[in-house]
Amino acid sequence: MGAAGYFGTIDYIFMGLYVLILIGLGFYLKRLASRSLDNYITGGKNIPWWAMGISGMASFLDLAGTAVIVSFLFLLGPQGLFVEFRGGAVLVLAFMMLWTGKWHRRSGCLTGAEWNIYRFGDCWGGRASQLMGVIATVLTTIGMLAYLIIGAGIFLSTFLPYPPELCSLVLLVMATLYTMMSGFYGVIFTDLFQVCIIMAAVIYISVKAFTGIGSVEEISEIAMKVTQNPDWISGVPKWNVQMPEGYEMYKHLLIFASFYLVRTIVAGLGTGADPRYFGAKNDRECGKLSMLWVFLMTVRWPMMIGIAVMGLYLVNDLMPDQSKMSQAADLIQTFHPDTKKPQWGELISSISNTPGVHDPQLVGELKALLGEDKWAEKMNLLSFEGTVNPEKILSAVLMISVAEGMRGILVIALVAAALSTFGSWVNLATGQFVNDFYKKWIRPKALTRELIFASWGTVIGIVVCSFLFSRTLDSINDIWSWMMMGFGAGFLVPSFLRLYWWRFNGAGSAIGTLLGIAAAIIQRLLWPDLSEIWQFVFVLTVGFVSSVTAALLTQPTDPEVLRKMYMETRPFGVWGHLKDSLSPEEREKTSREHRNDLLALPFALIWQTALFLAPMLFIIHNWAGFAGATAIGVAAFAVLYFVWFRNQPKGNFYD
Incomplete structure (x- = not known):
């Protein structure tokens, strides 16, 4: 059956309107984005915090990630959330909300790579670190886009009579042209438009799943028959879970969840260099946009568990x-x-x-x-x-269990999610490449028009490399697990140490990043079947040893550069002599901020986890689990409010 069998006239009308609006937005926003490189990369710091919070949600709600998470929810029920502690549960947002976002904003920099000059100085170490930051971001973007390409291809080829590669290629061309034209303005304002479509999909799927399934006993019986998992309806992670061939590594769920949590903490401590934070007006906006971002991410989970439970019923009837x-x-x-x-x-x-x-x-x-x-x-x-391929459950449910007309809207919603994520990643990598490599090293005196053209060329180059890389990958989960646990670990240590250790310098950052990334690539080439845990341990060890060794064997950062950075940013960690130079009043004020931020962290993580878990338990009628998760979430949020949010300044903390 071809596309004509799955889509009706109403579906095609909705799809046509979507494409026309997207193209219209691209041409309209091209004027604004082309005024300056600052406008192209961060929107000229004139975009409201709530718009950036909504955009963040849209950029994290991607098509490939949705398919991966649905696959684990299909296999494990709500416990699938704990597999996604590796990245899909976006627990790093807690760190960005509490402190890393505002630390980066206080620098006044335009990009994360430029921040390295701010931190280490405009010397060979700082410039090398800036260059490695660009390389790391571009390579990460290529990997993430390859992951999106595979997901989009698998999804669209289910509906259309074309191979996955052709489907993803057509989507890539449309997304590339739009992103080239509109820059960060396009990322933000298109996300606002696309979130409306996504919300329609969330409401429809959640209601349809909630009203269309039976009791927890019926769901448990069907889940046992389809997945052989006797604890499918539970929200409490088990020591051992039933997993099919190809997913056996995840059978010790509690161990993996604990390990993923450690990985998330290490990664979260070094986050914050997102264009949304560089574009925020003050510290308070960083916290508010992050909290909105976290809250809006909640809508993803009832939709995904809805698709997963509908998938159980579908597979049971079909096969x-x-x-x-x-x-x-x-x-x-x-x-x-x-x-x-x-x-x-x-x-x-x-x-x-x-x-x-x-x-x-x-x-x-x-x-x-x-x-x-x-x-x-x-x-x-x-x-x-x-x-049964769990990565195909998403498309199968939409193809068979959703009525004509609504099917088109849901497909558009997921394509919109893919385009939002695509735009965010491409804008991040393009901004750093043009601002921190092309402008810094090749054409320092280039005018805005030339820099915009350079941005367009960068977009095309990144997309082509991503498409070629995607042709070598086994599955969505294959690339997602390596990006999170292998390649991503390559620069976790330098990202962490630069924020918390005064003695860390540009040489340590550059060499640690270089050797960490090299270790991840070597592992991928020589030991592609290495488990996620050992990928992370191997790459992180190489990154840690090389970062610390290089830092200690080279000159410390210029004291004046370091002092300026500390006085403006006020991070916590091993900054003793710099903190001691503050007046008693300023030292107490700084310590109080740090104390509140750190005390709030465990409650922010618990709140976020409960926020995602509770609606899933509600959708599948697990009332006891829903009540427990809700109570935990409310209690954690109350502590978060009194310990942290209530103490946030109306503007900047150090004004």
Whole structure:
């Protein structure tokens, strides 16, 4: 069945309107974005805090991430949230809300890479650190876009009679043209438009799931039959959970969740260099936009658990005997023995959508095995391992369980989420490359027009590299886990130490980042099957040893540069001699701010986790779990309010 079978006239009308509005916004915002590089990168610091908070939510609610999280919720129920402590639960927002966002804003810098000059000085160490910051951001963006490309391709190819690569390529072209034109203005204002569509999708899916499922006993029975998980409705992470082939590494859920939490804390301590914070007007706005950002991220979870529980019912009805999936996969691999996992999605899409070009014997045997009814839909759910592909649950539910008309809106909502994330990452990498490499090293006297053209060229280069990289990857979870636990660990130590240790310098930052990234790439090439835990340990160890060693073997940061940075930013950590130089009144004021921020952290993390967990338990009718999570969330927020938010200044803390 092709696209015409899944989309009706109303769907196409909504899709056409969406594209026209997006193009119109791009041309309108091009004027504003082209006035200066500052406008292009941070919106000229004239964008309201609430708009940036809403934009942050849209940029984190991506299509590929939604598909990954839905896959774990499908397998584990609400406990899938704890797998996403590695990144999808965005617990780093707690750190950005409490202190790292405002620390970066106080610098007055334009980008995170420029901040390295502010921290280490305009010397060889500072410039090397700035350059490595650009390289790290560009490489991270390439990896994240590759992850988005795979997710978009898998999703769209389920609905359209084209292979995943072509679907993602068309989406990339549209997103690239728009992002090139409108810069940070486009990121923010398009996100406001797209959040309206996303909210419509959230409400529809949540209501449909809540009203369309049975009791917790019925859900438990179906979940046990489909996933073999006896604790699917629980919100409490278990020591051991049932996982299918290809996901066995996650069976010790509590260990993984604890390890992911440690990783998140290390990563969170070094965050904050987001364009939204550089574009905020004062300290209070940093906290408010972050709190709004966290609160709005809540809407993602009832939608995703709604899709997951609808997926349970769908798979139970569509394929009551899942042993046939394994036989079907073996049959396909017999006829296509050279097909590897990265090419599996393209092959399945081709067999499903254009069976006439394949061996008639293969197609005939597959139809006999799976049944003629909804044969293409069953094929699209088939994984390389011969199980139900959990990464396809999202698209399968929309394709089969959602009515015509609303289906188009939901597809647009998820495409909008993908474009929001795409725009945010590309804008971040482009801003740093042009401001901190092209303008700094190649054309210091370049005029605004030239810098905008350089930005356009950078966007195209990053997108092309991302598409080529995506062609080498096995799955969405494959690249997401490596980006979070392998590559991302390469620069965690330098990002952390520069904020908390006075003796850390530009050489330590540059060399630590370089060797950390190199370790992650070497691991990917030589030991691609290394578990996530050992990826993180290996890369983090290399980054830590190289960062500290390089810092101690080279000259400290210029005392005047360091003093200026400390007096303006006021971080906590090992800054003893600088803090001692403050007057008693200023020292007490600084200590009080630090004390409030640190005391609030555990309550912010608990509040955020409960905020995401409670609505999921509500959707699946687990009333006891919902009441418990809600009570914990309310109590944590009360402490957060009295310890932290109530003490926030009306503007800047040190005015």
